[in-house]
Amino acid sequence: MSQEPDRLYQAIGGEQGIELLVGKFYDRVLRDPKLASFFTHAPMDRLKMMQKEFFSEALGGPLFYSGHSLRQVHAGKGIRRDHLRKFVKHLLATLEEDVPELNLSRQDIDAIYSRIAIEADRITNSVGDSA
């Protein structure tokens, strides 16, 4: 590959950009009546910190994810595939609409989105199909 491994991390503006993205993303998730209740008792400060690490690692940045296994964290919570689909749709909408200050190109938006959305596969096996 000719591109720098941390190109996406740089494109998003490093740690600050990721923090902005994660904050706006959860604003959207928590406004969604189908998703909000999953987070009622979640430790949001820790969750956002873990997501910062997670995004950094996924985008080639210097922070590495130190949280629990994604399968274990999400298992047994009643999260279905349709919840997962909505969740990643909110991520795409956040990248497209909520962080104009990051000046992301279409190509970068698609690349960042796929790096995170692909992780849904890791947790998909621990959730059920739509009712």
Ligand code: HEM
């Ligand atoms: C691509 C999909 C997803 C990714 C990459 C992801 C990632 C994460 C990460 C990194 C954590 C922090 C784990 C830790 O604290 O060690 C977390 C926690 C959590 N996630 Fe997700 N998540 C995804 C989808 C979802 C969905 C669809 C829901 C529910 C609708 C959800 C609900 C939660 C909740 C409630 C917690 C907090 C668990 C707790 O500490 O009690 N996640 N997720």
